[in-house]
Amino acid sequence: MTLRITRAALEQIQRQAAREHPLEACGVIAAPCAQKLASRVIPMRNQAASPIWFSFDPREQLEVWNELDERDEECRVLYHSHTTSEAWPSREDIAHAQDPQVHYLILSTWAEARHRARSFRIVEGRVFEEQLSIQE
Secondary structure: OEEEEEHHHHHHHHHHHHHHOOOOOEEEEEEEOOOOOEOEEEEEOEOOOOOOOOOEOHHHHHHHHHHHHHOOEEEEEEEEEEOOOOOOOOHHHHHHOOOOOOEEEEEEOOOOOOOOEEEEEEEOOEEEEEEEEEEO
16 A cells, blocks of 8 residues: 655645644645545644644634535545654554545654654554655
8 A cells, every 4th residue: 555645745744743843733635536645735733732642623624624525535544643753543543533435644753763754544543654755
């Protein structure tokens, strides 16, 4: 499995994660329903305002999902940052992963991280790392 993402989108969420550090940053990346390339970043507010956890505001999430429907887009990626650990799904990330079709992108802002960005599919509690294909 591979996440196809534009370089501009990846750079945008990396800047967001750095700007919001030490709190976790979060959001979604959308793509037109007929395309596989994740390109439109929609930053969202971390309602938890936490350095170790994120949660979307339910009202904001509903607005975003309605906008996706209006634009004939899909949520292709759910992303968030880890501020004190590697870019690997936590137990909470795995427990809250609901959609096996969505890519879960994690960016680490931890100074000691070996990998700054990694993508996963999470299916019934099982984690599958996937390749990142960065497109111009």
